[in-house]
């Protein structure tokens with residue numbers, strides 16, 4: 001059994017939902033079944049661009065009970081890192097991409113008595129997969145979905161058909177705005193609120209809920225488990241004199257192993273301490289949970305499984 | 319999974335006992351593949367987690383769930399324990415999805431790793447499971463609990479070696495929300511049920527202050543489907559007794575006083591837990607597997623490196639750890655026994671025999 005790497009997928013369909021939003025249907029390249037997942041999960045999509053690879057996390061919006069394909073919806077962000085522009089502009093039906101196994105940092109609390117989902121715009125996507133579960137389990141829930149214009153979204157009919165009175169819509173171009181304060185004010189004890197959308201909406205919901213005295217454990221905002229990536233840099237190995245280039249999505253540990261080195265390591269996730277390496281020169285961008293704050297400030301040590309260089313070059317005692 | 323697991327059809331012994339006359343023993347092959355937990359000559363708690371990735375081929379670590387020569391004995395022992403105390407298997411009602419996740423993971427893994435012993439045929443939601451070692455053949459509807467003789471979690475964990483616990487993840491915390499626990503090292507599912515990660519680790523000395531649990535929890539919260547991890551834990555047990563539970567303390571606590579220089583090689587056992595952790599796909603719960611291996615000092619001493627190293631580890635283990643692990647009383651007797659095998663020679667790195 002090998003640790004699950006990226007899963008090769010083929011773009012089976014692209015649906016233009018609005019001028020800004022496209023829905024992509026992704027099928028496994030080997031024709032088999034994709035990993036099952038839970039509502040609220042996301043995958044990291046890897047796209048091979050001409051000059052660089054893009055890696056963006058997207059929520060899975062298809063049914064968790066469907067394993068023949070995944071669906072994601074992507075809003076074109078012109079000022080983003082380029083992944084969404086690439087998906088909109090360069091990806092065609094039949095193209096191959098890769099997705100990470102699903103991860104979930106936005107799961108429905110299964111012991112919650114009532115669930116309020118508040119979505120803004122494209123932030124509806126994680127809720128689409130959660131709603132399958134909430135409905136199947138017969139849970140008590142309500143969806144509040146705010147968007148700019150009705151023609152901006154193709155999800156309305158489906159949501160109305162499947163969730164009837166439980167779905168509430170707010171079209172801002174028609175002067176309808178979601179009012180989190182009012183929604184949250186008269187909820188029974190034990191209700192959970194989930195929010196996904198623009199930062200402003202998340203802030204409002206979280207602040208309102210706190211002000212009303214909701215416990216932190218009942219307030220949920222979407223998070224992605226983005227692997228640390230960043231600027232490329234050069235690692236110089238002091239003992240051998242070797243110089244290795246570390247790309248934006250590589251780890252120092254992986255590159256060392258690819259080049260025939262076998263540094264000590266165990267967890268590969270910045271917690272066990274095995275891969276601690278002395279730094280001779282250079283500045284470190286620490287991503288681990290192992291080194292003390294004091295050591296981190298000194299830039300004298302580095303956990304090579306997760307941390308990166310803040311400088312262009314770093315000299316390691318290897 | 320299938321190509322790498324070279325133990326495709328382990329020889330399985332007839333039933334031996336873990337109580338009463340204690341007929342359990344390890345064959346020479348079982349000794350060679352024992353997961354000896356010490357990579358160095360000393361030991362201290364750490365966040366000793368690594369990917370559970372099918373390596374090294376042929377070892378006890380390679381299969382998703384290791385099946386070995388003690389399979390029939392351990393499954394018989396589990397039945398006995400459950401007959402006496404059904405509370406050893408409990409799952410909170412909300413965890414039905416996690417129960418099915420567990421059943422699917424175990425059936426697909428066993429069928430892939432041990433095709434001669436287990437097979438699974440899926441025709442849509444109609445599944446046929448065959449366990450030739452226990453002579454079980456059942457056809458059932460996936461996700462319809464009424465079509466199985468027991469709830470899915472109990473059904474499948476009565477057929478897999480090791481204890482298992484189920485953990486819901488809420489509020490950046492893991493909770494003990496279910497388990498099948500019949501071969502544990504002095505802790506109780508019934509007592510821990512519903513506790514959170516820090517609470518059920520409450521009795522462990524030092525590790526809280528060292529930040530071990532904080533870092534371990536943080537890591538587990540982001541555990542991903544399809545990328546399981548593992549770690550080793552260990553203690554010492556008198557007699558090859560699987561069920562050293564608080565519930566039955568009156569039956570085994572006194573064993574410790576029976577150790578003498580004459581019988582220590584036979585009675586004192588190193589108890590190793592190969593623990594693996596799995597994110598379950600549909601429930602987002604975590605399955606924790608605690609696979610227990612027992613080896614007597616006599617058996618262990620057939621590997622010179624292990625006897626040397628265990629002598630040093632036990633000799634230098636801090637008092638509070640030896641006390642917590644429950645062998646501080648008979649440690650001197652074990653040390654005297656092992657000292658005979660420790661000639662002071664250097665030991666090679668890693669846990670494998672030389």
Ligand code: HEM
Pocket residue numbers: 363364365366367483485492504505506510518519520521522525530531534535538549551552553595604606642643
């Ligand atoms: C969900 C996963 C886990 C479960 C269910 C679990 C459960 C337990 C239990 C029941 C005990 C016995 C406590 C007692 O004395 O009552 C224990 C001990 C311990 N656990 Fe965990 N554990 C888990 C994960 C971990 C991880 C990831 C680590 C990583 C460092 C860890 C480190 C320890 C240590 C060091 C001890 C003391 C063992 C000894 O000295 O014998 N546990 N665990």
Ligand code: FES
Pocket residue numbers: 264265266267268269270271272273274275276288290303304305306
């Ligand atoms: S390998 Fe564990 S901290 Fe780097």
